[in-house]
Amino acid sequence: MDYAPIIATKRARFQLLEDLMGQPGFFDDAKKSGELTREHRLLGNLLASWDEYQKQLTELTESQDMVKSGDEELAAMAEAEIPVLQKRIEELEQQVQFSILPPDPLEGRDALVEVRAGTGGDEASLFAADLVRMYSRFAEARGWKVETLESSPSDVGGFKEIVMKIAGEDVFRVLKYESGVHRVQRVPATEAQGRIHTSAATVAVLPEAEEVDFELKADEVRIEVCRSSGAGGQGVNTTDSAVQVLHIPTGTIVRCQDGRSQIKNKEKALTILRSRLLERKQQEEAAKYSAHRRSLIGSGGREEKIRTYNYPQNRVTDHRIEMTVYNLDMFMEGRVDQILDALLASDLQERLAEAGLR
Template sequence: MRDRLADALLRAEAVERDLLDPKTVRDAKLMASLGREHQRLGQVVERAKALEKMDDELAQARELLSFDDPEMAAEAKREVERLTAAIERAELELRPLLVPPDPLHDRNAIVEIRAGTGGDEAALFAADLYRMYTRYIERHGGWRIEMISLADGTLGGIKEAIFKVSGPQAFGALRFESGVHRVQRVPATEAAGRIHTSAATVAVLPEAEEIDLKIEDKDLRIDVFRSSGPGGQSVNTTDSAVRITHLPSGLVVSQQDQKSQLQNKLKAMEVLRSRLLDLKVAEAEAERSRMRKSQVSTGDRSAKIRTYNYPQSRVTDHRIGYTTHDLTGVMDGKLDELMDALHLADIEERLAGDA
């Protein structure tokens, strides 16, 4: 940890020099990037100074342990114990700051929820997850939800919901929700009271920007067709629905929730760009993690990541062995404790992987 701290302090000096360079001032994008890094490293420098002061005080206290005066030696022993504990706490608080943030951390997020195995009960569970995330997002000031696509299921459930979360660090906060979510409970339609297991999948994608990747027109096939289902007077009267196929990857995005063909095309392209960026990021992450198993997986959506057990009022995240019996609170959007545990596990893993 101390070696990593020394590297961070050297980097802080380099960033300080670069910010004073006239070439940097003329490059707005570089200036913004260095400014964010300078802000993060500024916290490291401040805490490092406090840590250095405690190190010096600890060295002085240890020298006093050998004094012949029993009273002074006892006082020095208490001071050594206090400073040792304080240094351990300071190092623990420093650890997250020494991990360079993911470049996509500050992006908006595209969240996709789909009912999986389990029929009507899976669709009801997908609706429960949608409400859970909606309430979690509402608790964060500065975040807002924009619905992109919603396909209703039966009995008040949903087959699919796609929405954008806009706000500071939205993707960074939600990224570990990607995966298969499993529910165990007695469905309302179950007369015999038997517990059923069903599932829904969640995908959290970083919102893509034009600079991230270039999509050639020749790589796209765009089909238009008439909207179906609820949607107002224009449904089934105009070819406003849009289906875009990205030929090189085979990804297909359909959009029919907006009022015009142009709006549907823009929304479909937004989702397509995010899925392509997610694919690009997942491939890069797979290459980096090829030699080690990731504890907090962000790419493998076939993996069961969490179980919501209603009879036991229990929620278990299988990736980090986290369990809470406040299922009601979790389903009401109280996810901060769980999210913090996931992010801490990710930091610990990245520190261990780079060691």
């Protein structure tokens, strides 16, 4: 495929953004400037890959000519260099292809990560806490910010349910493949006979919705204030700070009671509500994807079993791409890049095929 016309268009757009970013008042509109700055960065990466790709192609041609030059020493050096150049050219072409793909408008957003204990009782709640710690460590390593919006602790120190907001660069793009059922196989701390139990927790990763995504009309939202209950500290338990929001058309209910401020709890509840409504919209869009792509990466639904964590074997298996790694101990410390990168690569390959770039 001839990428030159596409690159020419991208280069013109990059120059336009360069000019815009140099104008006074560019950063007055934080939202718009943020979007354009991200587009500028992505285009810059594309053009850098393309320029390097062209350079390597030239070097490959020169090396191939040297092989035919008749100079045995130069020919031997060039022949050794050709496989290295070919491999690098293949990598750069893939980078260019990925960068040409139309971006998902939600990829650059922050994310809400919901973790819920599933089957397995107390052990499931402890595993949910382990997943929260795993994602928090991963976020910390990336320089992302983690904020708990709502939580329901269990009696044994785990979580029945927790909602976190993770903010930073391309959070949703990186974490969106984590939605689904996570299964754990291990010996619970409470198991006297040393038997392995199987438990599960459900993860849902939602792009943070903005007010423009959904207009929450006053007559479609019912907001109730009530007294907090359960764990949360004396200050929380003695104030009417809990807020429950009902979206009447969909029946979606969100309750927030973690904070002492009624206003803050209302803001958090509306943030979660908007993101859950956006998730519904996403699932409708996902139904339009090809059956092959859904089978490759999955629908992203909460009900889909995506991964098994086997402690006795120190093993993590992602069932969507049939990938197994034997570093569960490090994985649970937040070093999840290997599987996340493989999921992203698999998804991008399918998107390339759908776009006719493969």
